[in-house]
Amino acid sequence: MKTKFTVFSAIFFLMITMGYAQKKEVSQSIISGKVNISKYHSREELEKKPKGDLLTLYIERIEVIVNILPNIAFATKPGVTMESLGIPETKDNKKALKENIEASDDYFESTIEFQKEILPYSDTSDLIAAILFYESTLKSLHTYEDFKRD
Numbered sequence: 001m002k003t004k005f006t007v008f009s010a011i012f013f014l015m016i017t018m019g020y021a022q023k024k025e026v027s028q029s030i031i032s033g034k035v036n037i038s039k040y041h042s043r044e045e046l047e048k049k050p051k052g053d054l055l056t057l058y059i060e061r062i063e064v065i066v067n068i069l070p071n072i073a074f075a076t077k078p079g080v081t082m083e084s085l086g087i088p089e090t091k092d093n094k095k096a097l098k099e100n101i102e103a104s105d106d107y108f109e110s111t112i113e114f115q116k117e118i119l120p121y122s123d124t125s126d127l128i129a130a131i132l133f134y135e136s137t138l139k140s141l142h143t144y145e146d147f148k149r150d
Helices: 002-021 043-047 051-071 093-122 125-149
Strands: none
Touching: 043 125, 051 093, 051 125
16 A cells, blocks of 8 residues: 555656646746836826926836837737747847846836936926827827838
């Protein structure tokens, strides 16, 4: 009885190990992080907001732009992977994507640190203009597919 239990246990663990070894890694999404904003604003709406709220809106828009624009030739929405684009998932390609994502994260973090220190000194009217410009840029992403058609 003890031998049967030992053999069964060994086979069970062997099967689990083989099953785990066969699992394929999930493809990394090319675009990660925040990729949309909850609301677009008019100049009149922004002029009624306190400067602290404007700073928050400005930073949110930078985050979305930093996550999408560098990769626009590949995708404008999250969930697109190298595999779904037909890009070979070689070790070098995976490494390049990982390094790109890390560089983007580092850039965003350092930009936000700078913005939090310096941006409060900006003129409110310039801040509003920048938010409206960023929102206009983000709206244009909805029409990006139109530029790809013949």
